[in-house]
Amino acid sequence: MNKPVDTNSGLSRRGLLTAAGGLAIAAGAIGAGGMAAADRFTRRDQPASPASMVEPFYGVHQSGIVTPQQTHSIFATFDLDTSTRADVITLLKRWTDAANRMSRGETAQPLGQPKDAPALDGGSAAGLAAARLTITFGFGPGLFTRDGVDRYGLAARRPEALVDLPKFNGDQLIAEKSDGDLSIQACADDPQVAFHALRELLNLATGIATIKWVQSGFTSPPPAGGTTRNLMGFKDGTNNPSTHDNDLMSKMLWVGDEGGWMKAGSYVVVRRIRIALEHWDKTELGFQEEVVGRDKAVGAPLGKTHETDPLDLDAEDQDGNPVIPATAHSRLSSAAENDGSQILRRAYSFNDGVGFYAERWPPWRQGMMLDAGLFFVAYQRDPRTGFIRINKKLASLDIMNQYTTHVGSGIFACPPGAAEGSFIGAALFEGLTG
Numbered sequence: 001m002n003k004p005v006d007t008n009s010g011l012s013r014r015g016l017l018t019a020a021g022g023l024a025i026a027a028g029a030i031g032a033g034g035m036a037a038a039d040r041f042t043r044r045d046q047p048a049s050p051a052s053m054v055e056p057f058y059g060v061h062q063s064g065i066v067t068p069q070q071t072h073s074i075f076a077t078f079d080l081d082t083s084t085r086a087d088v089i090t091l092l093k094r095w096t097d098a099a100n101r102m103s104r105g106e107t108a109q110p111l112g113q114p115k116d117a118p119a120l121d122g123g124s125a126a127g128l129a130a131a132r133l134t135i136t137f138g139f140g141p142g143l144f145t146r147d148g149v150d151r152y153g154l155a156a157r158r159p160e161a162l163v164d165l166p167k168f169n170g171d172q173l174i175a176e177k178s179d180g181d182l183s184i185q186a187c188a189d190d191p192q193v194a195f196h197a198l199r200e201l202l203n204l205a206t207g208i209a210t211i212k213w214v215q216s217g218f219t220s221p222p223p224a225g226g227t228t229r230n231l232m233g234f235k236d237g238t239n240n241p242s243t244h245d246n247d248l249m250s251k252m253l254w255v256g257d258e259g260g261w262m263k264a265g266s267y268v269v270v271r272r273i274r275i276a277l278e279h280w281d282k283t284e285l286g287f288q289e290e291v292v293g294r295d296k297a298v299g300a301p302l303g304k305t306h307e308t309d310p311l312d313l314d315a316e317d318q319d320g321n322p323v324i325p326a327t328a329h330s331r332l333s334s335a336a337e338n339d340g341s342q343i344l345r346r347a348y349s350f351n352d353g354v355g356f357y358a359e360r361w362p363p364w365r366q367g368m369m370l371d372a373g374l375f376f377v378a379y380q381r382d383p384r385t386g387f388i389r390i391n392k393k394l395a396s397l398d399i400m401n402q403y404t405t406h407v408g409s410g411i412f413a414c415p416p417g418a419a420e421g422s423f424i425g426a427a428l429f430e431g432l433t434g
């Protein structure tokens with residue numbers, strides 16, 4: 001472990017240097033762990049910067065949903081091994097406490113443990129800023145019933161909206177990259193902070209849940225601001241619903257009274273979508289723009305000038321053909337073409353080396369190709385009228401399917417945020433006995 005550079009502060013783990021929040025946290029950590037233990041994790045002094053910002057964990061809604069997107073994400077799912085509901089509650093309590101601590105830039109658990117036991121925090125984020133870490137938890141269908149068995153007496157509380165996703169046209173899902181009883185998404189502006197969070201939560205799950213699959217992702221906002229580009233080189237996120245529009249969020253993102261214990265929560269659908277980038281990179285620019293339905297450089301809808309100009313789905317060229325082709329991704333995914341359906345996208349690119357692939361379209365090449373693409377993440381109030389409705393249309397008509405293959409999938413109910421002193425998902429377990 002690095003020797004502390006700044007011996008003045010004696011603050012715990014990360015560079016929460018700004019304002020009283022950091023001092024309060026430091027006091028707590030030192031009180032809990034003792035000065036000797038805190039010293040081992042003392043951070044280098046560094047000026048306040050956006051990277052040291054803290055996203056509050058407790059609140060009405062979980063963090064990491066409308067939080068401005070961080071640059072890195074790790075999504076993981078777990079299968080529950082335990083047979084008791086009490087263990088599930090224990091795990092959620094542990095995860096809640098640790099997530100709150102780590103979001104504030106602290107160690108996952110208070111330090112001060114003896115040297116002859118495993119560390120209560122592995123220290124892989126020692127010295128790092130909080131980096132706007134958010135940890136968002138989700139409950140998969142398997143928490144409620146697995147193979148028809150009601151393991152935890154929760155089957156009657158499975159929300160109607162937490163449906164099993166149907167098989168979509170073209171799906172090539174890999175079981176080892178799909179589903180799970182519980183999900184965790186750790187997002188941060190520092191990849192090591194996000195990975196540290198996952199490792200600590202994994203450690204806390206020992207004996208109760210086993211990790212099933214993990215997907216890392218990144219997004220790279222332009223320094224001058226504006227929309228990020230995906231690996232196809234197009235601006236991605238332009239027409240996302242505004243998270244500042246509270247009425248819209250209540251309508252399409254947050255679960256309302258209909259949801260019972262899920263009220264103020266949301267549903268997330270994730271899809272690991274491989275993109276045949278070698279094929280895409282050899283595609284003419286004009287055809288790429290017809291695939292997306294937007295200009296590549298500016299991001300404007302075809303026929304328009306500015307990125308945020310609305311799509312004109314009725315516009316025709318001099319030959320009477322639609323300016324935005326009938327098979328364009330932007331057209332087919334738009335609210336206008338899907339009975340008003342909207343979803344909040346929070347996707348991350350991934351780059352996982354190479355694999356052996358056979359292309360599904362001309363030139364039908366086979367061989368080692370990049371295993372890279374988009375880890376698509378979409379939140380909504382009800383997946384039946386959100387992702388499922390839109391993806392049914394895309395899966396059968398979107399010309400982008402020539403380049404994309406859905407290989408991983410999951411659906412999770414993300415409960416409301418926890419109040420301080422409570423734990424994630426507490427309302428699900430209220431009033432249950434036995």
Ligand SMILES: C=CC1=C(C)c2cc3[nH]c(cc4nc(cc5[nH]c(cc1n2)c(C)c5CCC(=O)O)C(CCC(=O)O)=C4C)c(C)c3C=C
Nearest residue numbers: 234235236237238239240273330333334335374390391404
């Ligand atoms: C089922 C939902 C969607 C999947 C799956 C999906 C995959 C996917 N999308 C892109 C790139 C772009 N998508 C864009 C817009 C867009 N996409 C969806 C939904 C899904 N995309 C929606 C609802 C929208 C907004 C439509 C609208 O109202 O205009 C765009 C255009 C810019 C933008 O608005 O963000 C791009 C580019 C990829 C690469 C991809 C799978 C790999």
Ligand SMILES: [Fe+2]
Nearest residue numbers: 329330333345
């Ligand atoms: Fe899209």
